[in-house]
Amino acid sequence: MPSSDGLHRHLIRVRYADTDQMGVAHHAAYVVWLEEARIAWLRNIGILYKDLEAAGTLMPVVDLRIGYRRPCRFDDELEFETRIAVPGPTRVEFHTRISLGAVLCAEAQVTVAAVDRTGRPCRIPAALAPRS
Amino acid sequence: MPSSDGLHRHLIRVRYADTDQMGVAHHAAYVVWLEEARIAWLRNIGILYKDLEAAGTLMPVVDLRIGYRRPCRFDDELEFETRIAVPGPTRVEFHTRISLGAVLCAEAQVTVAAVDRTGRPCRIPAALAPRS
Amino acid sequence: MPSSDGLHRHLIRVRYADTDQMGVAHHAAYVVWLEEARIAWLRNIGILYKDLEAAGTLMPVVDLRIGYRRPCRFDDELEFETRIAVPGPTRVEFHTRISLGAVLCAEAQVTVAAVDRTGRPCRIPAALAPRS
Amino acid sequence: MPSSDGLHRHLIRVRYADTDQMGVAHHAAYVVWLEEARIAWLRNIGILYKDLEAAGTLMPVVDLRIGYRRPCRFDDELEFETRIAVPGPTRVEFHTRISLGAVLCAEAQVTVAAVDRTGRPCRIPAALAPRS
Numbered sequence: 001m002p003s004s005d006g007l008h009r010h011l012i013r014v015r016y017a018d019t020d021q022m023g024v025a026h027h028a029a030y031v032v033w034l035e036e037a038r039i040a041w042l043r044n045i046g047i048l049y050k051d052l053e054a055a056g057t058l059m060p061v062v063d064l065r066i067g068y069r070r071p072c073r074f075d076d077e078l079e080f081e082t083r084i085a086v087p088g089p090t091r092v093e094f095h096t097r098i099s100l101g102a103v104l105c106a107e108a109q110v111t112v113a114a115v116d117r118t119g120r121p122c123r124i125p126a127a128l129a130p131r132s
Numbered sequence: 133m134p135s136s137d138g139l140h141r142h143l144i145r146v147r148y149a150d151t152d153q154m155g156v157a158h159h160a161a162y163v164v165w166l167e168e169a170r171i172a173w174l175r176n177i178g179i180l181y182k183d184l185e186a187a188g189t190l191m192p193v194v195d196l197r198i199g200y201r202r203p204c205r206f207d208d209e210l211e212f213e214t215r216i217a218v219p220g221p222t223r224v225e226f227h228t229r230i231s232l233g234a235v236l237c238a239e240a241q242v243t244v245a246a247v248d249r250t251g252r253p254c255r256i257p258a259a260l261a262p263r264s
Numbered sequence: 265m266p267s268s269d270g271l272h273r274h275l276i277r278v279r280y281a282d283t284d285q286m287g288v289a290h291h292a293a294y295v296v297w298l299e300e301a302r303i304a305w306l307r308n309i310g311i312l313y314k315d316l317e318a319a320g321t322l323m324p325v326v327d328l329r330i331g332y333r334r335p336c337r338f339d340d341e342l343e344f345e346t347r348i349a350v351p352g353p354t355r356v357e358f359h360t361r362i363s364l365g366a367v368l369c370a371e372a373q374v375t376v377a378a379v380d381r382t383g384r385p386c387r388i389p390a391a392l393a394p395r396s
Numbered sequence: 397m398p399s400s401d402g403l404h405r406h407l408i409r410v411r412y413a414d415t416d417q418m419g420v421a422h423h424a425a426y427v428v429w430l431e432e433a434r435i436a437w438l439r440n441i442g443i444l445y446k447d448l449e450a451a452g453t454l455m456p457v458v459d460l461r462i463g464y465r466r467p468c469r470f471d472d473e474l475e476f477e478t479r480i481a482v483p484g485p486t487r488v489e490f491h492t493r494i495s496l497g498a499v500l501c502a503e504a505q506v507t508v509a510a511v512d513r514t515g516r517p518c519r520i521p522a523a524l525a526p527r528s
Contacts, residue, residue: 021185022190022192024192027163027192027193027196028160028163028164028167031159031160031163032160035160053153058154060154060156060159060200060203061159061200062199062200063197063198063199063200064159064196064197064198064200065195065196065197066195066196067194067195068192068193068194068195068196071192071251119203
C-alpha cells in the first residue's frame with residue numbers, strides 16, 4: 001500500500017557495472033534505475049506492469065529529464081522517492097528524488113504515455129487517474 | 133572539420149542489445165548514444181575526450197533532457213546532428229536531433245560541466261568557448 | 265553467514281531494460297547479474313568488495329562461461345546459487361546456477377584474478393583461501 | 397564479401413559508458429560487442445539478421461565463453477576477427493579474436509541456436525551450412 005502522503009520509497013544498490021572510469025555511477029544508469037523505481041511504484045499500488053502489457057497497454061517513455069546533483073558510487077544504496085502527476089487522460093509523470101542518506105543525488109521527471117499495441121494513445125489505468 | 137554551419141553529423145546503428153520487449157530501442161540506449169555523439173563531436177573539432185581527462189578536465193553530465201518522438205528499431209542507422217551552446221565559462225550544452233532518414237526520432241539537450249579531478253568547476257576547453 | 269553447505273542464494277528481478285525484442289532477457293544481462301551475485305556472495309561472508317578495492321586488491325574477470333538453458337522474462341525473480349572453487353593462490357572460480365522456481369535458466373562459471381593496482385597478480389583474500 | 401580465408405574483420409570503438417571504475421572496459425561490454433560483430437559478420441555474407449527474424453528464424457545465444465587476456469580502454473578501436481564453425485544443422489559457433497593493434501585482448505566462442513518463433517530448433521540459414 002502507498003504511504004498516506006502518496007509517496008513511495010524504493011531502494012536500489014549501485015552495481016559495479018553501473019560505474020565508469022570517473023569512479024562514479026554513469027549517468028545512463030539512472031535511467032534504468034528510474035524505470036525499476038516506476039515499476040516498483042506501480043506494483044506498490046497493485047499494478048503489475050507485465051499484466052498491463054499482457055492486457056494490451058504499453059507505457060513508453062516520451063519525455064525524460066534528469067538533474068544530476070551529487071555523484072553516487074559503487075555499492076551505494078540509493079533511495080528513490082516517487083510521486084506522480086497526471087497531466088491528461090493518456091499520460092503520467094513520475095517525479096522522483098534519488099538520495100543517498102540525507103544527500104540528494106538527482107531529481108528526475110519521466111513522462112510515460114499509455115498506448116495500445118498499435119501505438120495509439122489510450123487511457124491510463126484507472127488506478128492512476130485522479131478522482132473527480 | 134566541422135561543416136560551415138557548425139553542425140556535426142554522426143551515425144550510430146541500433147544494436148540488438150539496445151532493443152526491449154516493445155520491439156523498439158529502449159529509452160536508456162539514447163543516453164549512451166548521445167554520449168558517443170558528443171565525444172565524436174569533440175573529436176571532429178580536434179578534441180580527444182580521453183586527452184582532456186588525462187590532462188585533468190572531466191566533463192560529467194549535470195542535466196539531461198530527451199524528448200522521444202518516434203521509436204527506432206534494431207539495425208536502424210540513426211543520424212545525430214549536434215550543435216553546442218555555451219551558457220557560461222564552465223558549462224557546455226549539446227543540442228542533438230536524432231533522425232532516421234527524414235523522420236525525427238528524438239531531440240535532446242545535455243549539459244556537461246567542466247570539473248577538475250577534485251570535482252571543482254573549471255573552464256571549458258578554449259576551443260569550445262565563444263569568441264569574444 | 266553462509267549456509268552450512270557453503271551455498272549462497274541471491275535474488276535478482278529481471279528489469280524491463282534487460283529484455284530484448286525476442287521478449288526475453290538479453291544474454292548480456294546475465295553477466296551483470298552474475299557480478300551482482302558474486303559481490304553479494306562476498307558480502308555474505310563478510311567481504312565488502314569496495315573495501316577490497318580501497319585496500320588495493322582488484323578482482324577482474326579473466327574467464328567467463330555461461331550456458332543458457334531456458335529464457336527468462338521481465339519481472340521474473342531469479343535465484344542465484346553460488347559456490348566457489350579456488351584453483352590457486354591468485355584466482356577464484358564462482359560457479360552459479362540461475363533458476364526461476366524449479367526451472368534451471370542458466371549455469372555459469374566466472375573466474376576472477378586477484379591483482380594489485382598495477383595489475384600484478386596477488387593473493388586472494390584469506391577468507392576465500394581453502395584451509396590447509 | 398568475406399575475405400578469401402573466410403575471416404571477417406569488424407571495428408568497434410570502446411564507449412565511455414563501457415568503462416568501469418577500474419578504468420578499463422567492463423567485461424559485460426564484450427558480450428554486446430560480440431553480438432554486434434556477429435551481426436556484422438552475417439551482413440558481410442549477405443544475411444540481414446533483422447530479415448532472418450522477420451522471416452521467423454531467431455538465433456538466441458545458448459553458450460558463451462570469453463577469455464579476457466588484456467584490458468582495453470575508452471576510445472580504443474578494437475578489431476573483431478570472426479570465423480564460424482557449424483557443429484550441426486541447427487547451431488552455429490562464432491569464434492572471435494578481439495585485438496587492439498597487435499595485442500590480443502580477448503578470445504570468445506559464442507554458440508547460437510536457430511529456433512522458430514515457438515522456440516523449436518530449426519535449420520540454420522543455408523548460407524551458413526557447410527557445403528556437402
